[in-house]
Amino acid sequence: MSEWQPRILAILCNWCSYAGADLAGVSRMQYPPSIRVVRVPCSGRVDPLFILKSLQSGFDGVLVSGCHPGDCHYISGNYVARRKFAVLKPLLEFIGVEPGRVQFSWISAGEGDRFAKVVTRITEDVRELGPATRLVKKL
Amino acid sequence: MKNKKNTVLVLGAGIAGIQASLDLAEMGVEVHLIEGTPTIGGRMPQLDKTFPTNDCSMCILSPKMSECARHPLITIHIKSTLEEISGEPGAFTCRVIEQAKYVDPVKCVSCGLCEAKCPVKIDDEFDVGLRKTKAISRYFLQSIPSEYTINPSHCLYLTKGVCKLCEKVCPTGAINYDDKDREIEISAGAVILATGIDPFNPLGFGQYGYHRYPNVVTSLEFERMLSASGPLGGHVVRASDDKPPKKIAFLQCIGSRDEGIDRNYCSSACCMFAIKQSIIAKEHSKDLDASIFYMDIRAFGKDFDKYYDKAENHYGVKFKRSKIADIVELPDGSLDLKYTFENGDIQHEVFDLVVLSIGLQPRTGSRKLADKLDIRLNKFGFCHSDTFTPQETTRQGVFVCGAMNNPKDIPESVVSASGAVAGAVKFLNLGRHDISTGEEEIIEKDVSGERPRVGVFVCHCGINIAGVVDVKNVAEMAKDLKNVEHSEDVMYACSTDCLELIKERIEEHGLNRVVVAACTPRTHEPLFRDTISGAGLNPYLFEMANIRDQCSWAHMNEPELATEKSKDLVEMAVGKARNLTPLKRLPIAIDPEALVVGGGLAGMTCALAIADAGHQVFMVEKESSLGGNMKDIFFNLDGSDPQQFLAETIRKVEDHPEIRVFLNSTIEDIAGYVGNFRTMFTNGSGQQEELTHGVVVVATGGSEHKTTEYLYDESSRVITQKEFERMLQEEKFPPGKLREVVFVQCVGSREEGRMYCSRVCCSKAVKNARQLQSKKSRANIYFAYRDIRTYGFSEQYYSELRNSGALFFRYTPDNKPEVEKVHPDDPESRVRVTLFDPVLEKDVVIEADLVVLATAIDPPEENLKLAKMLKIPLNSDGLFLEAHVKLRPVDFATDGIFVCGLAHSPKDMSESIAQAKAAGSRALTFLKKNSILAEGTIAEVRTDRCSGCGYCEDVCAYAAIEIDPEEGVAVINDALCKGCGACVASCRCGALDLRGFTNEQLFSVFDALEIDAVEGIV
Amino acid sequence: MNTTDNLRKTIKTLISEKKVDLFLGWEKGSLPLSATPLFVTTGEQAERAIFDVTCGNNLSIYFTKDKKQYANKKVGIAVKGCDARSVVLNILEKQIKREDVVIVGVPCNGVLDKKKVLAATEGREVLELVDNGDTVTVKGKGFELSLNRQEILSSSCLACIYPDAQEYDFFMGEARGEVPNEERVKEIIDFQNLPDSDRWEQTRAEYQKCIRCYACRNVCPSCYCNVCFVDQNDPKWIGSTCEYTDSVIFHVIRNLHVAGRCVECGACERACPMDINLLMMNRKVAMEVKDRFGDVAGLDINGKPAMSDFKEDEKQKFIMG
Secondary structure, three states: OOOOOOOEEEEEEOOOHHHHHHHHHHOOOOOOOOEEEEEEOOHHHOOHHHHHHHHHOOOOEEEEEEOOOOOOOOOOHHHHHHHHHHHHHHHHHHOOOOHHHEEEEEOOOOOHHHHHHHHHHHHHHHHHHOOOOOOOOOO | OOOOOOEEEEEOOOHHHHHHHHHHHHOOOEEEEEOOOOOEOOOHHHOOEEOOOOEEHHHHHHHHHHHHHHOOOEEEEOOEEEEEEEEEOOEEEEEEEEOOOOEOOOOOOOOOHHHHHOOOEEEOOOOOOOOEEEOEEOOOOOOEOOOOEEOOOOOHHHHHOOOOHHHHHOOOOOEOOOOOOEEEEEEEOEEEEOOOEEEOOHHHOHHHOEOOEOOEEEHHHHHHHHOOOOOOOOOOOOOOOOOOOOEEEEEEEEOOOEHHHOEOOOOOOHHHHHHHHHHHHHHHOOOOEEEEEEOOOOOOOOOHHHHHHHHHHOOOOEEEEEEEEEEEEOOOOOEEEEEEEOOOOEEEEEEOEEEEEEOEEEOOOHHHHHHHHOOOEOOOOOEOOEOOEOOEOOOOOEEEOHHHOOOOOHHHHHHHHHHHHHHHHHHOOOOOEOOOOOOOOOOOOOOOOOOOOEEEEEEOOOHHHHOOOOHHHHHHHHHOOOOEEEEEEEOOOOOHHHHHHHHHHHHHHOOOEEEEEEOOHHHHHHHHHHHHHHOOOOOOOEEEEEOHHHHHOOOOOOHHHHHHHHHHHHHHHHHHHHOOOOOOOOEEEOOOOEEEEOOEHHHHHHHHHHHHOOOOEEEEOOOOOOEHHHHHOOOOOOOOOHHHHHHHHHHHHHHOOOEEEEOOOEEEEEEEEOOEEEEEEEOOOOOEEEEEEOEEEEOOOOEEOOOOOOOOOOOOOEEEHHHHHHHHHHOOOOOOOOOEEEEEEEEOOOEOOEOOOOOOHHHHHHHHHHHHHHHOOOOEEEEEEOOOOOOHHHHHHHHHHHHOOOEEEEOOOOOOOEEEEOOOOOOOOOEEEEEEEOOOOEEEEEEEOEEEEEEOEEOOOOHHHHHHHHOOOEOOOOOEOOOEOOOEOOEOOOOOEEEOHHHOOOOOHHHHHHHHHHHHHHHHHHHOEOEEEOOOOOEEEOHHHOOOOOHHHHHOOOOOEEEOOOOOOEEEOOOOOOOOOHHHHOOOOOOEEEOOOOHHHHHHHHHOOHHHHHOOOO | OOHHHHHHHHHHHHHHOOOOOEEEEEEOOOOOOOOEEEEEOOHHHHOOEEOOOOOOOOOOHHHHHOHHHHOOOOEEEEEOHHHHHHHHHHHHOOOOOHHHEEEEEOOOOOOEOHHHHHHHOOOOOEEEEEEOOOEEEEEEOOEEEEEEHHHHEOHHHHOOOOOOOOOOOEEOOOOOOOOOOOHHHHHHHHHHOOOHHHHHHHHHHHHHOOOOOOHHHHHOOOOOOOOOHHHOEOOEOOOOOOOHHHHHHHHHHHHHHOOOOOOOOOHHHHHOOOOOOOHHHHHHHHHHHHHHHOOOOOOOOOOOOHHHOOOOOOOOOOEEO
16 A cells, blocks of 8 residues: 555546446456546547546546447547547647556447556556656645 | 237347337337347347447447336346247237246346356357356346346256355345246237347368367357457467467358258358458458458448458458368368369468358247247248238238348348337237336425535445445545535445335435445446435436446455545545436427328338328328339249239328328428428429428438440440330340340449449349240340349349359459440440350350340439438438448437438348338337437537537537527537537537536546545555 | 738728628727728728738637627628638638628738837837838837848748638739748657657746736637636636646647637737747647648638547547557
């Protein structure tokens, strides 16, 4: 417990990625206890501000995950989301937020293993970066 | 027929059975869904991906499975079989045996401790033997119902009287070794047969080395190998040495198109299945070399040819048209394939893995079932049905759908399921109904003025959560959170006792928000919502923290961190709960009438399906008579008479009291939304008329492509297939003898500008060639073709034609047949056709008396106008694009609009009829309701903030939001909004929000941990 | 005939032929360094119209920030390249209708940045300015300077690729078309090549200066929300303090809100009292939008704004594999 544990916010779409996370659990796949999941109907619901706000309130990383292209339960919500992330991610890196802090992925309801892997990877990346400081609002 | 039962028995809970059940239930019919295995879902859960979109199969199926399981009118009977059926259509009595499950489904919490402890390992049926399961198990990880069952033929206690380990370990006492088979009697108005297919077992067919060579697998085994949730976790390796294969061969038509083993039918789906698997395998490993050995690639469905093209030209899958002569295993386990090309050349090639693309056959036991039902099967063991009544069996009141009817893929199974429903409802007595929750109305408390009083219940789930997470500690922590009035830990939150306890606590502490920290909201949220609603709280004042599936189960070795995580998750859930507001699902009235656009076969069939169920139908047809393309069809392969059927159908439509036909009419405008459409059209006398209706069916048909190729414009001896069919009917042949007749296939199809297969032309050409043979037995018949696509049972007619001496020449798009006049100046001159013969590898010249062109099917131009009016999409070919190519084949994303017939894609008569009935059924799921409920979780607008930029309108896939042209602000149509929130996140102005997932609610989740996080190191 | 004469004549014709009810142009400002917006309803007023290096105002903001005023009117507007792109966006974003606006393009060689002129005069007040083309003469109490045009141009103009209107009804002179501009991306690339810690330090230093006066937003032709997100309180989107994370987040979100909509007119930077290098983020976003979606804000009147659109097969390497 003395070791620093990163805390990563995961915003998951209800129909694919959240289901994938459930499947990982049902299959008893083990991954680091670093993520804190928020369920949204669709990755299309994710406003870039959610990500910035989470970083500001001290999360060490943010993962947003939706359905694979073509799988969106709402037909095209993930495409709408992808455009936003495609601009947000390079912009955040541009201003100097470490690339590993904010990640996007597509995880389907059948990909429990992928969920476990993605969480493991982002946790390792964030652990390497250490606790977030750059956008964190000091009280 | 007096005691009509509004109950239907559905046999088989694959996708067809599920679809049929849902359609019926939505019409207000009680459904008993009988399934032999321990889960619903059928074959689809075994699939990794589906073609041609590579959709994740479980992702698209699981919402339908849960909907089916949750529907109050559907009763699922797993491990059950129909034993006997008696009585008359409309009032059948069905005897069903429900096998003992040995686990009480009410007590079982699906924790899996029993399976972990069970000492008996058996082959896992779901994973086709590639993995072991236990004698007590869940059929697969996402099965529904989720409860475990014991396999009595393997259970040690049940077979030998010793063990009982599962009983010892079960935390809820759910094991019941004394469970007995139960017999139940169900009265049903109609029966729908949807028992589906089994894959062909190549075991008895030695030449492919299946089971003899470990690296020869079936396509179903390979599918499980590819699946991320499969036994190999999606990492394909060879059974012989666990090495990833670098070279894979797919062998087509294993157990299909094989006269030698009495399987002279095409399984219809295997070509696409192999293409899909080759693409997915190549996506897993880019350097993979994949070859498909085939006779004809039958990519005849919507967008299939584009997928085929992508596999070949983008992914580099190799397509080898050749027969496998022999397979020899090499010492390293690889396989030496000997194959022959068309020209007779023999080649050897070594592959690491061979996939047998096995055909489809009716489920084992179908024949016995058919005997019980007293229905006829065809010679291949599939259920017999006639061309014009594709879902009817030989017994009145018993319908068939899915692949039991004939080999078919997923969307066609769904179509046939809805089509079967249209038949079944005729034997019921359905009025319109109000949606009722099924329970007595409880007056909802008004909590609007109150400050949040949150109750937190933290579930142990036996040891599933409590074995890892310090549940008491979590519940203690929650007591100190802002607005939390009450917090406690409970053994099983979902148990009946605890649900009562939650209600009591709501009363006792005046709770107005409830948080349950337990398993996943995907399965349990509805239950808890019902519970708090029973205590007078609005069901949306509920939030779940998933501390089992996403915490204790995933961090079994890190109890302290899992406890920390659980606390955070509870804190976040409380954060959201604090800001939850009551939501209402508002009713939207449904007009009971339907508009059908188009009076061809599809339009008429659909109109009859709706009108026969007692609803007024308005049919708008642009031409002066009904019948559409069918007016030009005179023969069917099975000998039935299309014109007689057409005449009967037209008469039925014209005489039907509920159908009003408007000929020579064009639609000018359609406004409104589901339940409330308003259509302006110009009638036959040029006047404008207005109609109001609840749904729209698009059945605008298609037209024959006008070609200029092959001297069509210049020679009277070059005609289209349609013209030829009329010629055969009228027996007005060109002058002189008719000795040499050349059929040219794919004229305009499968090439630039029309990258799709017109699907019907191969069967149609075979049909007309056979007609010609029957009338002019001395004519020599030649086919110039690319792939012969006589899928399904048409295959037998093709092989008959081939056996009769007709000659087939395959051509490629860069080497098309050449046609020239023998006497250039004579318009009636015979024509010289030069074909390249790939067998002899040289040109063959035929002086033809007649050349018959199989011209493509084009979508009508007015589709574009209609698409704009209805705000529904067209695909790149100009065909209407349905809501989902697999699971919603006749719906549009926009509710209340349906499609059938050629407007959707080229298809034959029987398929058009099936789809038209399906569209009718889907329409009736709305029309049978007085009103529907809008979603509770939908977007809302603050008009004072809206600047009317229209981004929301652009990103909405449901046409549910638009900018009011007068006011210049967004307006949401509650009836159409599905609550995805794409518009909300696209609104810069903060004018939009999503109820149930508002910005404020989500912000409070992100901020919930703020204080902890800033502390940095824990 | 020079641009100003040409413009006056065109406005007069439009007014007299009743093609427009109102024409938006520029007139000589009361302060010599910036022209003032001119609202023309009569032929006489048209004589006051000018176009020169002082005409920095993007007049399209009147379509959005004063929306009611322009409803159901035919309006003519004089536009530089960037202004024209704003007008196109206004049309695509349903703020005005194409048939209600007459677009008059003027050949633009850049507009001045007051701060640069004042730097050249070493802070001395300028009383008169003459635009000579390649040079600009400024006069004040006891001094007269001839300044090289390039030296006083707004940095947005130095990086400009589309100096003249791509969408117009009339053009006052010769259109230059697309101007290749390597310089535009150099600053971005150089910055990108720094280690992320240096980038963050610079970002922090830059945005620490922000006093949250919102001048950047107020002059922005693409910012026309009725209530800006930063001013909304139910819920509060972000903090409005001058604490730097609040400021950075404000600017990042503002940039995302103008993604695919920023015409890089530079008005924000010219308006910024704290001299923050605001355009850098905008340009980075524009680069990504062009690179990923093939879209340049306001160029294609038949297109869709980038962030209201999508294609199925877009680059997605940034998605975790």
